[in-house]
Amino acid sequence: xxxxxxxxxxxxxxxxxxxxxxxxxxxxxxxxxxxxxxxxxxxxxxxxxxxxxxxxxxxxxxxxxxxxxxxxxxxxxxxxxxxxxxxxxxxxxxxxxxxxxxxxxxx
Amino acid sequence: xxxxxxxxxxxxxxxxxxxxxxxxxxxxxxxxxxxxxxxxxxxxxxxxxxxxxxxxxxxxxxxxxxxxxxxxxxxxxxxxxxxxxxxxxxxxxxxxxxxxxxxxxxxxxxxxxxxxxxxxxx
Numbered sequence: 001x002x003x004x005x006x007x008x009x010x011x012x013x014x015x016x017x018x019x020x021x022x023x024x025x026x027x028x029x030x031x032x033x034x035x036x037x038x039x040x041x042x043x044x045x046x047x048x049x050x051x052x053x054x055x056x057x058x059x060x061x062x063x064x065x066x067x068x069x070x071x072x073x074x075x076x077x078x079x080x081x082x083x084x085x086x087x088x089x090x091x092x093x094x095x096x097x098x099x100x101x102x103x104x105x106x107x
Numbered sequence: 108x109x110x111x112x113x114x115x116x117x118x119x120x121x122x123x124x125x126x127x128x129x130x131x132x133x134x135x136x137x138x139x140x141x142x143x144x145x146x147x148x149x150x151x152x153x154x155x156x157x158x159x160x161x162x163x164x165x166x167x168x169x170x171x172x173x174x175x176x177x178x179x180x181x182x183x184x185x186x187x188x189x190x191x192x193x194x195x196x197x198x199x200x201x202x203x204x205x206x207x208x209x210x211x212x213x214x215x216x217x218x219x220x221x222x223x224x225x226x227x228x229x
Contacts, residue, residue, distance in 0.1 A: 001170075031213070033213055033214060035212070035215040035216070037154075037216070043221075044203055044205075044219035044220065044221055044222050045154065045203075045216070045219060046219070047215055047216060047217050050208075050211070050212035050213075050215035050217075051212055051213070051215075054212070056212075056215075056217060057217075088153065088154055090154075090156075090215070090216070092207075092213070092214035092215060093214075095167050095168075095169070095170075096156055096169040096170060096171070097156040097159075097214070098156065099153055099154040099155070099156065100153075101153045102153050102154075
């Protein structure tokens with residue numbers, strides 16, 4: 001099983017600042033089958049990034065993904081108020097399709 | 108616009124079987140481009156992928172749950188289902204159904220239901 005470790009656990013920033021979230025895999029994720037999701041309180045997760053760097057439909061360009069192999073990054077260039085929620089990475093190259101433990105972005 | 112909706116009992120007794128159904132609307136469940144998955148989230152915790160099913164009935168499950176999980180699909184009703192047997196309090200969670208897209212992204216979860224809370228308690 002591929003274990004995904006997200007860091008930091010909590011990120012304290014202000015609106016307008018840049019956020020950098022990390023996701024490290026216990027083994028290489030081939031073909032960059034790595035996704036990022038945002039989850040607002042009481043809601044289902046929403047797909048932000050797939051294939052490590054491709055934005056999903058309707059996702060604003062302030063969200064970007066990068067990385068390969070075992071190290072991946074989600075960057076939010078300018079934080080909006082609705083961005084202060086929890087983010088998860090997920091690998092879908094090997095079964096089980098594991099998630100990271102989440103990073104909470106707080107004000 | 109594709110929509111998914113979970114349904115089923117919100118309370119299950121210990122050692123009984125949890126049964127949930129996901130109804131798909133606004134799109135086809137029989138497309139060759141998608142699998143249909145279940146994910147759960149215990150209160151205040153992270154996400155756990157349970158497994159996925161293809162419209163043909165082909166499945167793959169999380170090995171940690173495989174002995175207790177059964178998934179099925181009914182294409183005529185545009186529904187897929189989850190059964191989890193011998194539940195304990197550790198299975199208390201919000202259960203989500205989702206579409207797993209293999210056409211564009213090779214497997215990310217691009218549409219989700221709103222989730223349904225299932226509590227295991229006597």
